[in-house]
Amino acid sequence: MLKIGVLGCGRIGVMHAANIAAHGRAALAGLYDVNGAAADALGAKLGAKVFNTAEAMITSPDVDTVLIATSTATHSDYIEAAIAAGKAVLCEKPIDLDLQRVNLCQSRIKDTKLPVMIGFVRRFDAGHRAARQAMLDGEIGTLHQVVITSRDPGMAPDAYMQVSGGIFRDMTIHDFDLARYMLGEEVETVTATGSRLVNPTLMARLGDYDSVVVTMTTSSGKQAVIINSRQALYGYDQRLELFGDKGMVISENRRAHNMTRHLAGGTNTAAPLLDFFIERYADAFNAEIGSFVDAVEGKAAVEVGFDDGRLALVLAEAAMKSVAEARTVRVSEIG
Amino acid sequence: MLKIGVLGCGRIGVMHAANIAAHGRAALAGLYDVNGAAADALGAKLGAKVFNTAEAMITSPDVDTVLIATSTATHSDYIEAAIAAGKAVLCEKPIDLDLQRVNLCQSRIKDTKLPVMIGFVRRFDAGHRAARQAMLDGEIGTLHQVVITSRDPGMAPDAYMQVSGGIFRDMTIHDFDLARYMLGEEVETVTATGSRLVNPTLMARLGDYDSVVVTMTTSSGKQAVIINSRQALYGYDQRLELFGDKGMVISENRRAHNMTRHLAGGTNTAAPLLDFFIERYADAFNAEIGSFVDAVEGKAAVEVGFDDGRLALVLAEAAMKSVAEARTVRVSEIG
Amino acid sequence: MLKIGVLGCGRIGVMHAANIAAHGRAALAGLYDVNGAAADALGAKLGAKVFNTAEAMITSPDVDTVLIATSTATHSDYIEAAIAAGKAVLCEKPIDLDLQRVNLCQSRIKDTKLPVMIGFVRRFDAGHRAARQAMLDGEIGTLHQVVITSRDPGMAPDAYMQVSGGIFRDMTIHDFDLARYMLGEEVETVTATGSRLVNPTLMARLGDYDSVVVTMTTSSGKQAVIINSRQALYGYDQRLELFGDKGMVISENRRAHNMTRHLAGGTNTAAPLLDFFIERYADAFNAEIGSFVDAVEGKAAVEVGFDDGRLALVLAEAAMKSVAEARTVRVSEIG
Amino acid sequence: MLKIGVLGCGRIGVMHAANIAAHGRAALAGLYDVNGAAADALGAKLGAKVFNTAEAMITSPDVDTVLIATSTATHSDYIEAAIAAGKAVLCEKPIDLDLQRVNLCQSRIKDTKLPVMIGFVRRFDAGHRAARQAMLDGEIGTLHQVVITSRDPGMAPDAYMQVSGGIFRDMTIHDFDLARYMLGEEVETVTATGSRLVNPTLMARLGDYDSVVVTMTTSSGKQAVIINSRQALYGYDQRLELFGDKGMVISENRRAHNMTRHLAGGTNTAAPLLDFFIERYADAFNAEIGSFVDAVEGKAAVEVGFDDGRLALVLAEAAMKSVAEARTVRVSEIG
Structure with missing residues (x-):
């Protein structure tokens, strides 16, 4: 069971969290949202731990990997933080609206061997x-x-x-x-x-x-x-x-x-x-989680x-x- | 060109006559209807000869074969008359509503070698x-x-x-x-x-x-x-x-x-x-005429x-x- | 959460058990199969309790209702046992191959107010x-x-x-x-x-x-x-x-x-x-569980x-x- | 019956000629092709007069209108000739490969009230x-x-x-x-x-x-x-x-x-x-002829x-x- 923490409990995050919770090879290891009430509600429903800060979730030993479903402007920061914490990442698209920021992020994580996957669900x-x-x-x-x-x-x-x-x-x-x-x-x-x-x-x-x-x-x-x-x-x-x-x-x-x-x-x-x-x-989002698990477990390329x-x-x-x-x-x- | 005379100028007869007139291997050799005005109108439109009696059309030397599209009760009589006149027949379905009449008709024409085809268009x-x-x-x-x-x-x-x-x-x-x-x-x-x-x-x-x-x-x-x-x-x-x-x-x-x-x-x-x-x-009715022509010309079985x-x-x-x-x-x- | 115990861990029982385990309004409360190994394997996978006898599961206080997915010949007996134990039943089709046995079962449970639902999934x-x-x-x-x-x-x-x-x-x-x-x-x-x-x-x-x-x-x-x-x-x-x-x-x-x-x-x-x-x-089997939960909870008729x-x-x-x-x-x- | 002469007896011309011959409101008034044998063969099959020159057909009193299905390079010349002869035109596409030639043709026929229709069949x-x-x-x-x-x-x-x-x-x-x-x-x-x-x-x-x-x-x-x-x-x-x-x-x-x-x-x-x-x-080519007849007869705009x-x-x-x-x-x- 791959323990995945979900950053962001908006519409997409809620869906990902539910998919992970029901997934045969993944477990929902934690939730965080800037809107604490949203995270609490989802955590209560799915029986998942809610973190007070993104940082806390990213660095928690209970969390193997991070799924980023927050607002676009935060994606690069969280990718960098996750990689710094040694965690593989599945990040919703787009990485950032600003290509320069994307390039910067790329340069900062260029040495990692950890899987970084972007959520192009189609x-x-x-x-x-x-x-x-x-x-x-x-x-x-x-x-x-x-x-x-x-x-x-x-x-x-x-x-x-x-x-x-x-x-x-x-x-x-x-x-x-x-x-x-x-x-x-x-x-x-x-x-x-x-x-x-x-x-x-x-x-x-x-x-x-x-x-x-x-x-x-x-x-x-x-x-x-x-x-x-x-x-x-x-x-x-x-x-x-x-x-x-x-x-x-x-x-x-x-x-x-x-x-x-x-x-x-x-x-x-x-x-x-x-x-x-x-x-x-719906099925594709679920298959996406499976593909991420495969990549993290080394069974397939990202x-x-x-x-x-x-x-x-x-x-x-x-x-x-x-x-x-x-x-x-x-x-x-x-x- | 196979010269076909059409008995009956109701809805089906009108369609058959037009198909025959436009057919590459058939010609419309004559028309008859108990309602003379209907036959006259169709004859004028398609440039075909109109006969005063079914008998006259069936026995006319200008008519090679007979298509029967009259009311059901007359089908057997006309089949028998056409065969007696040495003409192949394409008859609309059903032959008759009375199976005894059909059997009688069959016994009367049993010795003919002339094609007798029934119009099951499907x-x-x-x-x-x-x-x-x-x-x-x-x-x-x-x-x-x-x-x-x-x-x-x-x-x-x-x-x-x-x-x-x-x-x-x-x-x-x-x-x-x-x-x-x-x-x-x-x-x-x-x-x-x-x-x-x-x-x-x-x-x-x-x-x-x-x-x-x-x-x-x-x-x-x-x-x-x-x-x-x-x-x-x-x-x-x-x-x-x-x-x-x-x-x-x-x-x-x-x-x-x-x-x-x-x-x-x-x-x-x-x-x-x-x-x-x-x-x-529409296409099937046209193909049916072609199949009849083939049968009369000996190119295919009925x-x-x-x-x-x-x-x-x-x-x-x-x-x-x-x-x-x-x-x-x-x-x-x-x- | 409606606690459902599943009798029978063959192909259909396995599917029902997984559906129940993932269902938003139901929980998998127990498993039994005459083939203990099959039940054990499924229980291990889904984290569900395995009973040694059908009777034990049917009468267990942890089990609210019973889903019967055993061989046909046992259906009527288990329906009667469940009703006797005060548990609603969802039974796979057919009730029995012998209409007399079905009639007998019907007479035996005729006074119950408990939902008895038959799994006609279509x-x-x-x-x-x-x-x-x-x-x-x-x-x-x-x-x-x-x-x-x-x-x-x-x-x-x-x-x-x-x-x-x-x-x-x-x-x-x-x-x-x-x-x-x-x-x-x-x-x-x-x-x-x-x-x-x-x-x-x-x-x-x-x-x-x-x-x-x-x-x-x-x-x-x-x-x-x-x-x-x-x-x-x-x-x-x-x-x-x-x-x-x-x-x-x-x-x-x-x-x-x-x-x-x-x-x-x-x-x-x-x-x-x-x-x-x-x-x-697949979706229908899942909807069937939902319908059963509705019936047991009194939200809809069976x-x-x-x-x-x-x-x-x-x-x-x-x-x-x-x-x-x-x-x-x-x-x-x-x- | 609109008498239409067909210039060009290639694949398209053959089809147009057959459509015209079978059309309820048009008649095939003549044929011409630079390849005389092609025109003769088609004429024999459809019972249509064959002309020795395009000019002869265009100016023939037996021909009301002209359908141009010759090679592209000749289209403009024939359009101009037909208009000069007072005949409406249905011309296959394209008018010419050279836009200057098209513009010239347009200026030459700009005063005509005769229908000039281009064969965009789709x-x-x-x-x-x-x-x-x-x-x-x-x-x-x-x-x-x-x-x-x-x-x-x-x-x-x-x-x-x-x-x-x-x-x-x-x-x-x-x-x-x-x-x-x-x-x-x-x-x-x-x-x-x-x-x-x-x-x-x-x-x-x-x-x-x-x-x-x-x-x-x-x-x-x-x-x-x-x-x-x-x-x-x-x-x-x-x-x-x-x-x-x-x-x-x-x-x-x-x-x-x-x-x-x-x-x-x-x-x-x-x-x-x-x-x-x-x-x-096939149906569209036929409808196109009908549309042309309508235009020539003043029943509809080109x-x-x-x-x-x-x-x-x-x-x-x-x-x-x-x-x-x-x-x-x-x-x-x-x-």
Whole structure:
């Protein structure tokens, strides 16, 4: 049993803590949140010890490893603290909104042998993985194009949008990582367009976009397309298409069940899409914990390393620059 | 070009005549209808000769073969007249509602070498044929179960229902033939239940049923299930399932196109089913003409012979007896 | 927390025990199996107390309620013992293969107010429930026809087949209950056919069937069709169709994910069906525990009562009689 | 009956001629091809007059209107000749590979009131039209994103590739027009990437690409994405997605029938995609003739005008410039 302490008891932290508590190979060793009441409530429910400070939890002998699910600005500090305490880390994405801070963190932990894993959960989705596995098995031949459609069911509250870091670093970042995972070779160019269609007023005020399309190419010419919107009224739209010279695989949206209606007003009407990420990626979040346990126990390499987290952010910066300058940006132009 | 004369210019006759006129290997050689105005209108539109009597058309040297699309009660007479005139026949189903009349007709034409084909159009549906072909190719191994779902979009007018001959001889007869076509060996037992659910009052008055389930078995134990309803508000429901010891094939409902809606109120909502048989089996009706031309030209055997028409009626009678006596009826009990 | 003791640590018992241990409102209070090693292993894994006798567990003050997952022949005895000990019961299906024993058990516990629930898990499947709810909400109008397709992925070992009680009592019994749940009114007639197609030799030796079709009708004429096979090489085929005078709902098969292949050899090829019942009904088994907890806590009525278990067996006997006598059997003929 | 003469008896011309000959409101008034034998063969088959020169056909009093299906380089000349002869024109795409030639043609025919229609057949596809109609009916609210996936089943012969004008003017041009049709407002910016993945050697030699992604934006910020490949081994991949602030509609690929296989090796395997454009857009090509007849008869406006043909070419040039300069190109930069 790997004893994992969870920093942060917000929506994501609560889910991770419950997954860990129920996990066959992990135990929930402790909780901390800046909001003590939130940590206490979760601790009472799950029967887990609550620490008064992050430091106390990180350094506690009862805690083998640390899962960081706090606000983004604290991620790097906690990663550094955990590594300093000799603890492996599973950190929610993004590492930081500021690439310089990420680079600094990387340099500070560069000598560690401890697993540092970033929580890009979509890599662990059963459908996405099955698509990738089919590709690795040669079923679609050589990969040519990756198409990722990723639309949130609705815009987050204004308060969140203001600190989100912008759509590329907040939302597309998942797709940047997923694209990299599928492409299997590094991205060389990024070309992006951004539009303000869902909430033009807010987006203009923030200098942000709510609808973006990103095209990326690799050294061998493989293409990846990401299509994002902050609001899809039909639900959380999460699709992945891998196209190669021998065929195509598609990881389609998922529903809670396969009940369809056939009525005078419409045939084949299906159940709503699983909505939102907690539901859609429930199994994936759980598999992510298993992958982390494997890495810590030395049974497998870290599936999503620190540099994966950093490179997704680099692509986000490249996309921002591409939109601003209305041109294709080479990744080598960014840090 | 095979010169085909069409007897009967009702809804089905009009469709057949247009198919023949546009067919690459057939020509519309003449028309007749007891309602002269209907024949005249169709003849004017399609540029075809209109005859004053059925006899005149059947015996005309301009007519090579006869397609019979008149009311059921006249089918046997016209078959006999066409054969007597040395003309091959394509006759709409059913041959007659009265099995004795069918048997008489069969005895009268028993010496002919001329093709006599019965219009069980579903055999020519591309999806149903592809399912059968997959079975013949061994893809599903040995056939075990056939499941046919066949529901009309709505009840026909009362006037029609009164002369329809009852659901088994009027509607299920298509499914009896389709089941035989798929089973590939003769049916031995028929077990049926009938309910009055769509229009109980009318059905009780007519001694008929609007919702029936029929189970049939063959000598080797293969099972066929037919599920019928006179009214499906979502459209014309036409499905076929072949289940064998190595797998299953399904011929699903068809739509005019594959546009789907993904809205807040429902995802994956598809276009309506093709509705009604003229639309659903448009390609099949056309293929049926081609099959008839092949048979007359000696390029292929008759795909649906007179005895197929007779045996479907035998199964209908067996089903009626099964419902009446609440027991499994052996086909050998019927004529 | 409802403290549940589990009798029987075979495949089903192991699953139930794990579900209970992880359940938010239940606790695993004890285990017993005639094979002590099996119980010990499970107890060690889940941290649960293991009892030396069923009696000890049933009467233990640490155990609030009893889940019975032992071999069928012991079900009635344990139900009676639990009720005698004042404990509510959740018993796996069937209650017994012998209707007389079931009737005796019913008479013996007839005065109890304690919940006795039978584990017909399919009632708790999300898709099947959503279909039923749509019906209850009036979406399909008045129900006319229920079609249940239920095929196992493969034949059980011969040893099991010999004590299974026959297909109707062993396999179809789930569908009898599901049909009753959907019909919403009692079945009046049962008409069945049975074939020996998968393993004719074994079936003939056992006097059993491996492929059956059952048609049932209710007092108002509603029809239910059950199509069973002991072996579907493409996986565990579990479908439910509810057809009414305003439309139809279908609960389709489920897959682990929605990845599809589009290759030269075939398009739209989907992932395999969830296979077998432990996987297909994993959520349903969990929901079943929740429903039992609700019943015990008085928050809801027992969803599947003892009489539901008894009536499914009555339908099984009626089907056996129908096959044997090649006729429609009225349920009132059975006890 | 509108008398239509067909210039060009290659694959497309043959199809158009057959459609016209069978059309209820059009008649095939003549044929011409530079390859006289091809014209003669088609004329014999369809019973149509064959002309010795294009001029003779264009000016014949038997010919009301002209359908141009010759090689691209001749399109503008024939358009001008037909207009000079007072005949309406339906011209296959593209008008010309050279935008200057197109502009010249436009200036030469600018005073005509005669319908000049360009054959962008995808506008007439039932699924694509249903998607657009749903949008026009407000079902998806305000349009935000258009996603067009368009992949050919295989690379054309090298000889064709050398004179194709490049992927943007030859293949993507259909998608440029379809995007414009769906966007409902003019495109302002074009951003494209091109890769050489299918046949890198040939593409490099021709300075062409076989895999492209194009993103376009309109004045209001609507985004359109086009994903192309010259080779999809699973068939002719033609999909359209319209995403708006109230929902999404998708026009999916089409198959000849809906037979699916469920075998041990794969479930839900569907029939191949309709392949190639002659089959996939058979109904659309026919509807296009109807639309042309409507325009000539004054019953409806020309659905795809000369300027639509020109603007698609402008977008192709913008895309070429975007790839060459690795930047977003404003449409106003092109002629």
